[in-house]
Amino acid sequence: MTALPERDAGTATGQSEGSHSPLRIYSVLIGLYVAQAIPIYLIIAALPAILRELGVSRSFIGAFGVLLIPWVFKFLWAPLVDRYSLSRRLGRRRSWILPALITNVGLIVAMSFLPPGEHLYLVFGVTLIIACVASTQDIATDGFAVEVLTPKQRGVGNAIQGGSIAAGVLIGSSFALIVYDRFGWQSMMLGIAAIAALSALPILLMREPARSGTAAADAGDGKRAEGRSFAGQTGVVNRASLMAFLRRSDALQLLSFALMYRVSEGFVKAMEQPFLVDKGLSLSLVGLTSGASAATVGLAGSVAAAVVIRKWGLFPCLYGLGLARTACFACFAVVAASELVGVEWLIAIAFLNTVIRYMEVVGLCSLYMGASSPEQPATDFTLLTSAQLLVYMLGSFASGVLADWIGYSALFALATVLSLVGLVWCMRRIPQSHPAYAAR
Numbered sequence: 001m002t003a004l005p006e007r008d009a010g011t012a013t014g015q016s017e018g019s020h021s022p023l024r025i026y027s028v029l030i031g032l033y034v035a036q037a038i039p040i041y042l043i044i045a046a047l048p049a050i051l052r053e054l055g056v057s058r059s060f061i062g063a064f065g066v067l068l069i070p071w072v073f074k075f076l077w078a079p080l081v082d083r084y085s086l087s088r089r090l091g092r093r094r095s096w097i098l099p100a101l102i103t104n105v106g107l108i109v110a111m112s113f114l115p116p117g118e119h120l121y122l123v124f125g126v127t128l129i130i131a132c133v134a135s136t137q138d139i140a141t142d143g144f145a146v147e148v149l150t151p152k153q154r155g156v157g158n159a160i161q162g163g164s165i166a167a168g169v170l171i172g173s174s175f176a177l178i179v180y181d182r183f184g185w186q187s188m189m190l191g192i193a194a195i196a197a198l199s200a201l202p203i204l205l206m207r208e209p210a211r212s213g214t215a216a217a218d219a220g221d222g223k224r225a226e227g228r229s230f231a232g233q234t235g236v237v238n239r240a241s242l243m244a245f246l247r248r249s250d251a252l253q254l255l256s257f258a259l260m261y262r263v264s265e266g267f268v269k270a271m272e273q274p275f276l277v278d279k280g281l282s283l284s285l286v287g288l289t290s291g292a293s294a295a296t297v298g299l300a301g302s303v304a305a306a307v308v309i310r311k312w313g314l315f316p317c318l319y320g321l322g323l324a325r326t327a328c329f330a331c332f333a334v335v336a337a338s339e340l341v342g343v344e345w346l347i348a349i350a351f352l353n354t355v356i357r358y359m360e361v362v363g364l365c366s367l368y369m370g371a372s373s374p375e376q377p378a379t380d381f382t383l384l385t386s387a388q389l390l391v392y393m394l395g396s397f398a399s400g401v402l403a404d405w406i407g408y409s410a411l412f413a414l415a416t417v418l419s420l421v422g423l424v425w426c427m428r429r430i431p432q433s434h435p436a437y438a439a440r
Helices: 022-053 058-076 078-083 094-111 120-148 151-183 185-199 201-205 213-221 242-246 251-260 265-278 283-290 292-312 314-337 343-371 377-429
Strands: none
Touching: 022 058, 022 094, 022 120, 022 151, 022 185, 022 201, 058 078, 058 120, 058 377, 078 120, 078 377, 094 120, 094 185, 094 201, 120 377, 151 185, 151 292, 151 343, 185 201, 242 377, 251 343, 251 377, 265 283, 265 314, 265 343, 265 377, 283 343, 292 314, 292 343, 314 343, 314 377, 343 377
């Protein structure tokens, strides 16, 4: 298996050292990911609570689950984002990112004039457009991150991505609901739009690396370039495509890893809040556990993951997190079977699950970046993250039925077994010698 070519962010691309300094790169990624996360958590976390307060049925609110569909299937149009630039002047990645940011900020402003109690179906349609636009922006942002982050920078870069999720929860959910409660719908939406726009200002610092000589020439004349090898695959992809990934010698290994590593998590996370409520926690305490406090704990977990990857490496990090997750799920199973567990233990286990989950995001994204081809980084990275999200969602959908059928304790015990089996299988599937682990 051929080792990954390391990308030097300055000399290899013909850019100056300053244009791709770590501080500049991290600042741009913080801005892009936070601006992208805020609208998403506004519509999947804050909006359902607002609609329920307005008396909207739970079945209609449940239909908002379709807003995640673009994130699962965005790999279908990821090759287009890799192939084409909407504007040569803006650059290949920025020509997708900037219009997406402007569109979503504009749509949020437009929604401020559409009170959901009076325009429910119109609001639903607008939020679906926001989800599609944000998922497309995510493809381009991830492609940019894969291209500019060196192996040593991936841990920090993905901690930024994990931190942006925490920021999205804090701003798009917790802050939005506080503003709504005090000042109403329009003030909330305009405030969120302003924060999202301000968060995106670091895009002014964005400098895209030149495409590799073979890939750039290939994109220009449409001819197949030969010569570079990647992960055992000879030749260079002339057009970004899903088939180009599937033709790789390690494609099945990578896809099966993405599908199996988190196969158990949907069963637990989807039932975590109902379980806490059934154990006697108040709604306000559950909200605190899964809202602002969880986001703060998750941010700490993202930083911790970057430190662990830098110090011990990516393979030990993912293996250790998988074992910690398995132990956490076992704790859920024991607590579910016991009647004598205090509230503090329930909250501690829920927080531990949150820390592990955020750390996993950093570790897995670092792995997927390392596994992405330089010729079509957005396509490869998106395909792997979409596969991961798909199995997570399927587990979430099945968790309620299983909880009603076999109970919480048996459900969590099943998740524990799946977690351990999936972990051991995955880590053997992609051994430590795989170049994707080159994160130090």
